[in-house]
Amino acid sequence: MTAMLFRDDPYRRDADGRVKALTPEGGIVLESTIFYPKGGGQPGDSGWVEWDGNRLSIATAVKGEGDDIVLVPAEPRPLPHAGTYLRQTLDWDRRHRHMRVHTALHLLSVVVPFGVTGGAISAAHGRLDFNMPDAPQDREELEAALNAYIDLDARVTDGWITEAELDAAPELVKTMAVAPPRGSGDIRLVRIGEEQDWIDLQPCGGTHVARTGEIGHVRLGKIEKKGRMNRRMYLHLES
Known part of the structure; x- marks a missing residue:
């Protein structure tokens, strides 16, 4: 399996690595990586790798066979051979924005207490789909409550549960749409707030900021009807 350095330290921007294998499609599998692979609504990381005077842009990272993580080059160029030592570097601004949006969406699921049926993250905004029949009429109050949680500057930590x-x-x-992965050991929980006084606690494999204040203020965007019992709500970073 690929060791997930982003899980131990989501703020790590670069790291040494060793090529474990190349995929038939031209992807690069490292023994350990800082690149988060696409999953859970969060995009795969982008950035670049460097070795022996070569530099290769990475468009995204995806899950491969088993627990491998595959780095997908942005263009067809010569690849490092298996066993090559290289330096991997994230597009940090993009990753950090994903972290801010992801944590903000967890808070959105607190102020809108309905089951979540889907979600997606980008570098500028995110959205959650809720299992609710009618659009909320108190958008300004929801936005104020969301930003109040952000202003608390609450800690964001993780732990594990069987x-x-x-x-x-x-x-x-x-x-409701995606169950936490099972069969591979304990399940990771992300907690916002203190252990005995938490704001949100839920299974999640993504990357998050260390404190809610790091998100910055957000605004709620449009609310779309996506079915008889489904409403899609958008959330935007203000900067």
Whole structure:
């Protein structure tokens, strides 16, 4: 499997690496990586790798076979051979914006207490789909509540829970469309707030900011009807 350096330190912008393998499609599998692979509504990271005077742009990262992570080059160019040592570097501004939006969406799921049926993240905005029949009429109040949570500058931390413990606390799972992965050991939980006084606690494999104040103020965008019982809400970073 590819060791996930982004999980231990989501603020790490570069790292040494060693090529484990190349995929038939021309992807690069490293033994360990700082690149987050596309999943859970969060895009794969972009950036570049450098070795022996060569530099190769990476368009995205995706999940490969088993627990491998595949870096996808932005253009067809000569690749480093298996066993090559290289330097990997993130497009940090893009990744950091993903972190800010992702944490903000967790807070949105607090101020809008309905089941989540889908979601997506970009560098400028994010959206969640909620299982609710009618659009909320108190948009300004929801936006104010969301920004109040951000202004608390609450800590964002992670921990782990067993599948049995999760089964005993089903209220932690807010996503109705995608269940937390099972069969590969413990499940990661992301907590906003303190251990005994948390604001949000849910299974999540993505990258997040360390404190909510780092998100900056956000605004709620349009609300779309996506079915009889489904409403899509957009959230935008203000800077």
